[in-house]
Amino acid sequence: MEIAVQRPEAQRMGFFTDTTVCIGCKACEVACKQWNDLPADDLRASLSYDATRELSASTWRHVRFVETLRIPEPEPTLNFVEAALGAQLDRWVFMSDVCKHCTHAGCLDACPTGALIRTEFETVIVQSDVCNGCGYCVPSCPFGVIDRDPYDGRAAKCTLCYDRLEDGLEPACAKACPTDSIQFGPYEELVERAKGRVATLHERGLEGAYLYGAGDEPQDQLAGGLGAFFLLTEPPERYGLPAHADSPIQQNGPIANATGVAAAFVAAGLAFGAFAAAFRKAR
Amino acid sequence: MSGKRKGPPPEDVTRRAEEGRTAEGRDVTPAVGRRGQAGGWVRTGEKVALAKERWGDARWSFLYDKDTRYASASANGSVAEAARRARGGGEVPVAVQGPMIHATLWTWEVPVYFFVGGLAAGSSLVSVACDQFGDHEGAELARKLALGAVLPAPLLLIADLGRPARFLNMLRIFKVRSPMSMGAWCLVAFSTTATGAVAADVLGFKRAGRAAGVATALLGSYLGSYTGALLAATATPLWARSRVLLAPIFVCTAAASGAGANRLLQRSGPTREALGHLELLAMGGKLILSPINDRHIGSLAEPLEHHRAYKLSNWAARIGVALRLLRRGGDVPSVLFLASALLTRIAWIEAGKQSAGDDEAVARMARR
Numbered sequence: 158m159e160i161a162v163q164r165p166e167a168q169r170m171g172f173f174t175d176t177t178v179c180i181g182c183k184a185c186e187v188a189c190k191q192w193n194d195l196p197a198d199d200l201r202a203s204l205s206y207d208a209t210r211e212l213s214a215s216t217w218r219h220v221r222f223v224e225t226l227r228i229p230e231p232e233p234t235l236n237f238v239e240a241a242l243g244a245q246l247d248r249w250v251f252m253s254d255v256c257k258h259c260t261h262a263g264c265l266d267a268c269p270t271g272a273l274i275r276t277e278f279e280t281v282i283v284q285s286d287v288c289n290g291c292g293y294c295v296p297s298c299p300f301g302v303i304d305r306d307p308y309d310g311r312a313a314k315c316t317l318c319y320d321r322l323e324d325g326l327e328p329a330c331a332k333a334c335p336t337d338s339i340q341f342g343p344y345e346e347l348v349e350r351a352k353g354r355v356a357t358l359h360e361r362g363l364e365g366a367y368l369y370g371a372g373d374e375p376q377d378q379l380a381g382g383l384g385a386f387f388l389l390t391e392p393p394e395r396y397g398l399p400a401h402a403d404s405p406i407q408q409n410g411p412i413a414n415a416t417g418v419a420a421a422f423v424a425a426g427l428a429f430g431a432f433a434a435a436f437r438k439a440r
Numbered sequence: 441m442s443g444k445r446k447g448p449p450p451e452d453v454t455r456r457a458e459e460g461r462t463a464e465g466r467d468v469t470p471a472v473g474r475r476g477q478a479g480g481w482v483r484t485g486e487k488v489a490l491a492k493e494r495w496g497d498a499r500w501s502f503l504y505d506k507d508t509r510y511a512s513a514s515a516n517g518s519v520a521e522a523a524r525r526a527r528g529g530g531e532v533p534v535a536v537q538g539p540m541i542h543a544t545l546w547t548w549e550v551p552v553y554f555f556v557g558g559l560a561a562g563s564s565l566v567s568v569a570c571d572q573f574g575d576h577e578g579a580e581l582a583r584k585l586a587l588g589a590v591l592p593a594p595l596l597l598i599a600d601l602g603r604p605a606r607f608l609n610m611l612r613i614f615k616v617r618s619p620m621s622m623g624a625w626c627l628v629a630f631s632t633t634a635t636g637a638v639a640a641d642v643l644g645f646k647r648a649g650r651a652a653g654v655a656t657a658l659l660g661s662y663l664g665s666y667t668g669a670l671l672a673a674t675a676t677p678l679w680a681r682s683r684v685l686l687a688p689i690f691v692c693t694a695a696a697s698g699a700g701a702n703r704l705l706q707r708s709g710p711t712r713e714a715l716g717h718l719e720l721l722a723m724g725g726k727l728i729l730s731p732i733n734d735r736h737i738g739s740l741a742e743p744l745e746h747h748r749a750y751k752l753s754n755w756a757a758r759i760g761v762a763l764r765l766l767r768r769g770g771d772v773p774s775v776l777f778l779a780s781a782l783l784t785r786i787a788w789i790e791a792g793k794q795s796a797g798d799d800e801a802v803a804r805m806a807r808r
């Protein structure tokens with residue numbers, strides 16, 4: 158069903174992003190831009206310290222700043238975000254967001270040119286020499302990752318450093334991360350370690366820690382399991398992540414196609430009925 | 441971040457302005473990157489100084505190993521349970537911090553394409569019905585109209601691409617799962633048979649023309665309906681939640697516009713009357729299905745209900761139906777139905793963009 162690169166000895170590789178150790182330094186963002194030769198984004202003024210705001214065609218790693226605010230008694234403060242909002246930063250959580258390299262990838266299912274393919278490491282990449290910029294993958298990603306570049310016209314997103322992987326190197330972001338919040342490795346191994354980490358955190362009393370995208374029962378899986386999964390401590394919506402997701406085409410496509418074609422045949426029946434009535438009268 | 445931007449990207453302007461700058465004899469032109477693809481590095485074939493085989497560098501630089509307390513506890517069933525606690529439940533427990541998903545980048549070309557494609561599909565259906573009831577002249581007219589309507593469709597589709605010169609890449613693969621791929625193939629097939637039908641008519645091969653007309657109509661059943669499925673198969677809440685009725689609504693407007701356009705050209709006879717019935721039935725269908733769908737998806741329908749094009753399309757349909765039932769207005773209802781069909785497509789696309797930008801709505805949909 159999918160267009161995939163085959164290599165028998167290759168195995169699934171992934172990212173495990175542990176938000177509890179992230180310090181929000183954005184080294185991964187910079188490393189990604191450097192390695193992949195991506196242009197800088199415009200600086201946009203906002204009420205957040207997070208100037209990147211979202212993943213886009215030129216931002217393939219985005220350290221999201223989750224700023225939980227508490228509205229306090231008015232009090233003088235030197236912190237300009239707090240002053241502007243009239244609120245205090247209650248908790249500041251960072252999460253380095255990235256393409257999830259879904260098992261059921263909406264973008265991959267949508268692509269009509271075959272530009273999006275699965276690699277031998279079971280990651281999802283865009284072949285930039287094939288993509289014609291139809292833009293259908295953009296609304297088809299349930300995580301809001303892939304985007305079409307407004308100047309270049311093609312879609313682009315994280316490749317899990319496919320070029321580095323082929324040479325046996327770990328992706329640039331994971332290499333740069335000073336706290337190992339981004340860990341890279343064989344998928345099964347990563348999931349095991351991540352589960353152990355959650356158990357450790359639970360033991361220490363951080364009951365809210367959970368894995369987003371790995372270690373679920375089949376019926377609870379996100380898009381069939383995420384190749385890049387996360388350890389989170391807040392409900393997913395705080396990080397702009399959906400609580401449930403699957404490839405929209407696999408979810409909705411068959412039903413929508415079926416009712417559409419059925420309706421077309423009903424319309425044909427009505428047309429014949431209308432003609433029969435009119436011609437009977439004429440005769 | 442929407443649509444296409446003309447001119448050189450800002451980083452190229454910077455690069456050009458600062459090209460050839462030197463400091464102490466060194467080139468300090470900023471490296472500000474390239475868009476649309478990963479860096480085009482060339483392999484030298486040589487290993488770098490710290491190279492290790494098979495991601496050995498990852499293990500070598502790893503902070504947390506068995507000798508740390510990073511992941512010392514052994515996992516039990518509580519891991520899956522913790523995820524179920526955080527992601528379960530029907531309500532969004534916290535304020536949503538978006539953005540959640542990306543809206544479509546499609547501009548006006550796409551709704552107009554949906555409109556002409558629907559009109560062509562409706563027309564192809566009309567031609568088969570005409571043939572069936574012996575009005576071969578009407579059928580030939582309908583086939584010409586189908587061809588005329590579908591001719592601009594590829595141009596609209598190409599104009600919408602980020603890289604129009606690569607349009608033919610659409611025909612590189614045949615992907616049953618992707619409505620975009622199937623639609624592109626269907627458009628090619630439909631255009632071919634529609635051209636063949638008109639050519640056969642003109643050259644006097646009557647039976648061949650009719651047969652090609654039937655084939656065109658069969659392809660039209662997909663061309664007129666897949667556009668709804670195309671939208672429904674995305675993550676945009678308004679479209680995804682309308683997956684059952686969106687394509688039928690588009691079929692209704694397609695049939696109405698096909699019948700309406702033919703009726704405007706058919707000046708008299710039972711065919712004109714039959715087309716009047718058909719457009720009335722089809723528009724009536726839209727006026728019934730749309731509110732059902734709006735009710736079914738609840739608050740997700742708000743961007744649609746508040747969109748000006750949607751209100752206009754509904755009023756055009758209602759006034760047209762009323763006029764037709766009162767047997768007044770002559771050609772006016774047909775024109776209104778055509779306008780309604782176009783406005784419906786515009787409204788659905790534009791409201792979809794708003795729906796995708798509504799982080800609360802996206803989060804709510806994902807909570808089931």
Ligand code: SF4
Pocket residue numbers: 256257258259261262263264265281297298299300301302303314
């Ligand atoms: S996260 Fe989005 S862009 Fe990445 S593989 Fe999944 S569907 Fe595709």
Ligand code: SF4
Pocket residue numbers: 267268269270271272273283287288289290291292293294295305311312
């Ligand atoms: S924009 Fe490119 S990668 Fe995305 S679906 Fe279209 S052809 Fe495929």
